[in-house]
Amino acid sequence: MTRLQTFLALAVLSILFSAPAAMAQSNENYIEYRQKVMGANGAAMGAIGDIIKNKLPLSGNIADHARVVNINAKLIASAFKHDASEGKTDAKSEIWKDWAKFEEAAKKLETASAKLAEAGSKGDMAAIGDAIKGVGGACKGCHDDFRKPKEQSYKNVK
Amino acid sequence: MIRLLPPGLMAALVLICLPLGVTAQDAPDPKRGEYLVQATGGCGCHTDYKHKGAKLAGGRPIKTPFGLAYASNITPDRNTGLGVWSEEDFVRAMTQGVGLHGKELFPVFPYTSFTRIERRDLRDLWAYLRTVPPVDQPSKEQGFAPPFSFRFGVKVWKALNFKPEAFRPDPAQPEAWNRGAYLVTALGHCAECHTPRNPMGALKSDMTYAGSVDGPEGEFAPNITPDSATGIGKWSTADIVYYLQTGLDPQGDSAQGLMGELIENGYSKLTEQDLQAVATYLKALKPIYHRREKRKT
Numbered sequence: 001m002t003r004l005q006t007f008l009a010l011a012v013l014s015i016l017f018s019a020p021a022a023m024a025q026s027n028e029n030y031i032e033y034r035q036k037v038m039g040a041n042g043a044a045m046g047a048i049g050d051i052i053k054n055k056l057p058l059s060g061n062i063a064d065h066a067r068v069v070n071i072n073a074k075l076i077a078s079a080f081k082h083d084a085s086e087g088k089t090d091a092k093s094e095i096w097k098d099w100a101k102f103e104e105a106a107k108k109l110e111t112a113s114a115k116l117a118e119a120g121s122k123g124d125m126a127a128i129g130d131a132i133k134g135v136g137g138a139c140k141g142c143h144d145d146f147r148k149p150k151e152q153s154y155k156n157v158k
Numbered sequence: 159m160i161r162l163l164p165p166g167l168m169a170a171l172v173l174i175c176l177p178l179g180v181t182a183q184d185a186p187d188p189k190r191g192e193y194l195v196q197a198t199g200g201c202g203c204h205t206d207y208k209h210k211g212a213k214l215a216g217g218r219p220i221k222t223p224f225g226l227a228y229a230s231n232i233t234p235d236r237n238t239g240l241g242v243w244s245e246e247d248f249v250r251a252m253t254q255g256v257g258l259h260g261k262e263l264f265p266v267f268p269y270t271s272f273t274r275i276e277r278r279d280l281r282d283l284w285a286y287l288r289t290v291p292p293v294d295q296p297s298k299e300q301g302f303a304p305p306f307s308f309r310f311g312v313k314v315w316k317a318l319n320f321k322p323e324a325f326r327p328d329p330a331q332p333e334a335w336n337r338g339a340y341l342v343t344a345l346g347h348c349a350e351c352h353t354p355r356n357p358m359g360a361l362k363s364d365m366t367y368a369g370s371v372d373g374p375e376g377e378f379a380p381n382i383t384p385d386s387a388t389g390i391g392k393w394s395t396a397d398i399v400y401y402l403q404t405g406l407d408p409q410g411d412s413a414q415g416l417m418g419e420l421i422e423n424g425y426s427k428l429t430e431q432d433l434q435a436v437a438t439y440l441k442a443l444k445p446i447y448h449r450r451e452k453r454k455t
Contacts, residue, residue: 046410053396129403133426136405139412140422149414151371151378151450 027084034079035089037072041109044068045135048116052132062128063120069113069135076106090148090155098145105142112138184278191286194279197345197432200423203229203374207419215239215293219301220266221376224359226301227266235292248284249277254322255312262312264300265320265359266374271347274325279345319360331442338439341432346425351379351416354448367440368448377415378450385445398437402426 044065051058080102085093095102116131150156195201205211206218216231216239233239240248243258250256255269263269275283300307325344327336342348353361354370368389369381381389390398397408405413405421413421425433 042410044410045406046408049400049404049406049408049410053394053400132404132406133422136412137422140405140414140418143412143414144418149378156450 027087030082030084031087031089037075037079041069041072048132059123063117066113066117066120070110070117073106073110073113077103088154090153092146092148095146102146105145108141109135109138186285187282188285188289191282191284194283194345195286196424196427197341198347199420199425202419202423204232212293212295214290215295216297217295220374222266222374223372225303227264228298228300230297231293231295232287233290233293234288235294238294238296239292240287241292245281245284249280252280255316255320262309264312265315268347268350270320271344271350273322274344276325315358319358334435334438335442337432338435341436342439346436352382365446365448367443368446369450371450373416375416381446381448382440383443383446384441385447388447388449389445391445395434395437395441398440399430399433402433402436
């Protein structure tokens with residue numbers, strides 16, 4: 001091997017090994033991403049709440065808001081797959097200790113939001129009301145086990 | 159001198175007079191009683207949901223700042239529940255905090271609020287409790303630390319901190335406000351969690367509904383006065399009603415812990431009119447600026 005060849009080989013090797021290090025995603029990147037996914041669920045449910053409690057003439061939109069939740073629900077497992085419970089997050093480490101239960105809880109949101117979408121598309125307000133409670137129950141079920149209570153939220157720790 | 163009437167005529171008179179005093183509306187109504195149970199949040203402290211315990215059969219541990227409390231069995235089981243209780247016994251427990259044979263009850267059982275429940279409602283509540291399937295499950299001993307563990311201490315505590323009192327409507331306020339006041343202060347017993355307590359465990363009356371870090375189960379109960387910085391001043395009446403119906407707050411987030419449970423098993427089943435009344439009352443409270451306190455431990 002000539003010195004040039006050795007140099008080139010080393011250069012190629014160093015690029016190969018250093019590139020992934022430079023590209024490594026931090027826990028913060030994952031945390032911020034999944035907070036946006038979950039925040040979208042809150043926004044969609046909040047929008048449905050606005051329509052109902054303020055009697056906005058937009059009940060035809062409820063089904064689509066529910067579909068947003070439904071699509072998001074399907075993203076939860078992949079969004080949380082990466083274990084990161086430290087830092088600016090309210091995710092409890094129980095998520096990764098009991099991953100199957102967490103996935104099941106996310107699945108419940110998928111089912112409940114599908115029901116709400118269906119009720120929404122039929123425009124049956126009583127069924128919509130029940131289905132909203134179902135979604136709320138799915139949110140709470142998962143939050144009680146896997147999210148820090150609000151008083152312990154990173155947002156309140158100074 | 160009053161001349162005594164012949165016994166037969168006397169009995170006939172009593173029979174005639176009775177219907178005047180007791181109308182059909184006054185007959186105990188377990189269905190109405192069930193609704194009132196929901197207005198208390200479902201009496202969920204008496205059901206050990208976590209361990210799939212039988213309905214109202216007690217045994218649920220409740221963390222308090224003074225130690226672990228175990229809710230008692232309130233099913234009509236004769237040995238372990240309220241089977242041998244009379245309506246009067248029930249009324250005394252609810253309004254005076256005294257159980258069978260003069261047993262002083264720990265104020266974890268919120269008779270401090272229930273004392274305001276109206277007599278007719280108490281009767282219907284009792285009628286409902288009689289219809290619950292009896293469950294044979296002995297109540298557990300309380301796990302309080304001294305001096306809070308002594309029944310005699312309860313007597314002293316009550317002398318200092320408790321006065322049986324009826325709910326008094328305010329004639330100057332609209333009907334909805336009064337209905338809300340009754341639901342919030344008597345049946346709903348909101349203050350028990352949402353009002354901070356002094357070192358003796360009594361509610362701080364000047365801080366009513368301003369939030370407490372010492373809620374049951376060690377949970378934080380937020381400030382529910384209409385203060386816009388630290389309470390729920392930004393919530394509209396509709397927001398409050400919707401929250402109590404669905405467990406979802408204006409941000410679309412779910413109620414947590416015990417509150418979520420109370421909503422699911424109780425408050426969400428109330429009529430819209432009653433929830434409107436609750437919201438009307440809460441919105442009319444004096445706003446108290448009170449941020450989350452530091453936990454004492």
